Amino acid sequence: MTVSRALLKSRSGSAGLVLVGLLLLSALVSLVWTPYDPTLARPRDGWLLPFSGGHVLGTDRLGRDELSQLLAGARGTLLTALLAATIAAVVGLALALAAVLVPRWIGAAVVQLTDVLIAFPVLLIAMILTAVYGGSTWTVVTAVGVGAGVNLARVARAEAGRVLNTDYVLAAHAAGSGTWRTVRKHLLPNIAPTLVVQLSLVLSVAVLAEAALSFLGFGAPAPAVSWGRMLHEQQQYIAARPLLVIWPGLAVAASVLGFNLLGDGLREAADARLRIREAR
Amino acid sequence: MTLYVVRRAALLVVSLLAASVLIFLVLRLLPGDIAQTIGGIKATPAQVAAVRHDLGLDRPLAAQYADWIGGVVTGDFGRSVLDGTSVSGQLAEKFAVTGPLAVGAVVLALAFAVPLGIVAAVRRDSRLGGAVNALGQFGIALPTLWVGLLLVVVFAVQLRWLPAQGFPVDGWAERGQALRSLVLPWLALALSEGAVLLRFVRSAVLEVLHQDWLRTARAKGHTRTGALVRHGLRNAAVPVVSVLGLQIAALVAGAVVVEQVFVLPGVGQMLITDVGNRDLDKVQGEILLLTGAVLVIGFLVDLAHRLIDPRLRSAV
Numbered sequence: 001m002t003v004s005r006a007l008l009k010s011r012s013g014s015a016g017l018v019l020v021g022l023l024l025l026s027a028l029v030s031l032v033w034t035p036y037d038p039t040l041a042r043p044r045d046g047w048l049l050p051f052s053g054g055h056v057l058g059t060d061r062l063g064r065d066e067l068s069q070l071l072a073g074a075r076g077t078l079l080t081a082l083l084a085a086t087i088a089a090v091v092g093l094a095l096a097l098a099a100v101l102v103p104r105w106i107g108a109a110v111v112q113l114t115d116v117l118i119a120f121p122v123l124l125i126a127m128i129l130t131a132v133y134g135g136s137t138w139t140v141v142t143a144v145g146v147g148a149g150v151n152l153a154r155v156a157r158a159e160a161g162r163v164l165n166t167d168y169v170l171a172a173h174a175a176g177s178g179t180w181r182t183v184r185k186h187l188l189p190n191i192a193p194t195l196v197v198q199l200s201l202v203l204s205v206a207v208l209a210e211a212a213l214s215f216l217g218f219g220a221p222a223p224a225v226s227w228g229r230m231l232h233e234q235q236q237y238i239a240a241r242p243l244l245v246i247w248p249g250l251a252v253a254a255s256v257l258g259f260n261l262l263g264d265g266l267r268e269a270a271d272a273r274l275r276i277r278e279a280r
Numbered sequence: 281m282t283l284y285v286v287r288r289a290a291l292l293v294v295s296l297l298a299a300s301v302l303i304f305l306v307l308r309l310l311p312g313d314i315a316q317t318i319g320g321i322k323a324t325p326a327q328v329a330a331v332r333h334d335l336g337l338d339r340p341l342a343a344q345y346a347d348w349i350g351g352v353v354t355g356d357f358g359r360s361v362l363d364g365t366s367v368s369g370q371l372a373e374k375f376a377v378t379g380p381l382a383v384g385a386v387v388l389a390l391a392f393a394v395p396l397g398i399v400a401a402v403r404r405d406s407r408l409g410g411a412v413n414a415l416g417q418f419g420i421a422l423p424t425l426w427v428g429l430l431l432v433v434v435f436a437v438q439l440r441w442l443p444a445q446g447f448p449v450d451g452w453a454e455r456g457q458a459l460r461s462l463v464l465p466w467l468a469l470a471l472s473e474g475a476v477l478l479r480f481v482r483s484a485v486l487e488v489l490h491q492d493w494l495r496t497a498r499a500k501g502h503t504r505t506g507a508l509v510r511h512g513l514r515n516a517a518v519p520v521v522s523v524l525g526l527q528i529a530a531l532v533a534g535a536v537v538v539e540q541v542f543v544l545p546g547v548g549q550m551l552i553t554d555v556g557n558r559d560l561d562k563v564q565g566e567i568l569l570l571t572g573a574v575l576v577i578g579f580l581v582d583l584a585h586r587l588i589d590p591r592l593r594s595a596v
Contacts, residue, residue, distance in 0.1 A: 112294075112295075112298070113298070115295070116295050116298045116299055116302070117302075118529075119295065119299065119529060119571055119574045119575050119578065120299070120529070120571055120574075121529040121530065121532050121533040121570075121574070122533065123532075123533035123536060123537070124532070124533065124567055124570060124571065127551060127552075127555045127563070127567070128303065128306055128307065128563070128567055129306075130555050131307070131554070131555045131558055131559075131560055131563045132306075132307065132558075132560070134558075204421070208423055211423050211425065211426075212423065212424075212425055212533075212537050215425050215537070215540070215541075216536075216537070216540055216552055217552075217556065218555065228425075231425065231426065231429065235429065235541070238429060238432055238433060238437060238444070239437045239444075242433040242437060245426075245429045245430075245433065246430075246433075249423060249425075249426030249429065249430070250426075252423050252426060253418075253421050253422050253423060253426060254421075256420075256421040256422075256423070257417070257418065257421035260417070260420060260421055261417075
């Protein structure tokens with residue numbers, strides 16, 4: 001059974017695919033078309049209600065089209081999430097391999113360093129970087145990438161340690177396989193399912209962190225459109241137009257839920273694959 | 281047990297030192313010049329150099345670190361280079377907001393996560409269990425800041441039951457007012473923390489339900505509930521306590537966000553302001569303080585872990 005078939009069979013997996021697909025679609029569509037220019041302010045059209053003046057979800061205080069901003073925000077969210085996951089994968093794998101492959105005392109030091117780094121909440125790492133550089137997509141991406149990467153390292157390390165103790169790795173060693181060949185041929189393919197599941201969770205953490213940081217005013221500066229900043233700008237007018245804090249928050253929640261469900265689905269699929277392999 | 285406590289305490293000290301070195305190095309070594317920030321865009325190189333000298337930034341890194349950490353040990357977490365206010369001076373006042381916020385949120389989160397998690401596990405095949413489980417899944421996905429804003433829309437804007445933001449100027453002197461302004465922040469923080477806990481309580485109880493000793497307890501004549509209460513919950517508590525320890529980092533981050541949503545003058549708000557001002561000396565102290573809190577609470581949780589699980593006590 002292929003992974004995609006298993007994903008579609010599980011309820012959480014298919015729900016996750018739909019939500020993530022929606023995010024992907026919004027981001028792609030926003031590249032070529034949005035109903036209005038998402039950053040174009042037209043104060044005379046401010047505070048339009050949904051379905052008035054050709055604005056499906058209405059406009060904000062400055063007359064910017066809400067739907068267009070939501071679509072454009074998907075782009076930033078997705079980009080941040082993907083970049084952060086890439087960094088997390090590199091950091092996590094490097095630290096995990098360093099912990100299991102090198103001489104023991106270096107490995108122990110790496111493990112200790114990882115454990116200290118885990119104590120830093122992602123948000124605090126981001127704030128350190130922001131204090132030095134000012135807010136940008138890069139500070140968010142780096143902070144989430146490193147913060148999630150060290151957590152990933154802990155999981156990957158345990159998994160790599162387990163695989164390295166299996167008989168087939170011993171057999172490969174006996175057959176003359178070098179360290180890198182063993183890593184490439186046996187270690188990476190066998191820890192990959194766990195890593196993929198973890199990475200889908202990193203994506204959801206990244207979406208949440210991006211929203212929180214932009215909300216605090218430490219995200220990518222304007223003219224970049226961000227769901228978190230939409231919430232920030234709308235906060236003081238919450239009594240006048242509560243709907244305008246509903247939409248961006250809903251978009252964030254749906255994306256996070258999507259990546260979480262996708263992770264659950266992938267885990268089920270991976271478990272099923274393991275069961276089949278063991279049954280053979 | 282004593283040996284374990286000593287070892288774990290030593291590890292805590294090493295971790296705190298490592299964290300302080302990391303924070304210090306990141307803030308000093310990354311390009312970006314506080315002297316330039318203070319001097320302004322028009323400052324001449326000579327003026328910038330003078331500011332650097334005043335701040336002691338031209339001294340060797342090790343000496344700067346020793347100075348800083350010496351201050352930290354005696355309770356001086358740094359002083360603003362912009363307006364001279366000190367972290368330690370403001371800390372008591374700020375912590376009077378953040379402390380109750382965090383503690384109250386954890387208590388509230390446990391109060392609904394533990395019973396709901398048990399229900400979700402025990403009734404996992406019923407509609408109720410499924411609904412509770414789905415609720416947890418959705419709760420995790422909801423951004424804390426959005427939950428906060430939604431609570432404001434419902435309870436402050438529509439129903440007008442509670443204040444939308446702010447904290448009494450006199451602080452806890454106006455106890456009723458202070459409590460009222462913390463209700464929505466508590467709910468916002470507890471909902472997101474509790475949703476994560478709920479899932480862990482559920483899986484911990486599920487694990488316990490399959491154990492042989494629980495079947496033995498049933499065979500001895502305990503009812504299902506009786507066996508679970510007498511034997512199951514203490515065992516299920518072990519993994520939940522470790523998760524609670526790991527959740528502290530998330531709680532700190534959540535508190536920062538919630539303080540911004542509800543405009544509460546706490547430690548998080550102080551940090552946000554200082555980061556916005558690029559007040560590096562204060563940021564350095566504040567980050568160390570928050571990270572230190574995470575590490576210390578992690579230490580306490582590890583000790584609590586041993587206390588509730590006698591099997592771990594003999595292990596070192």
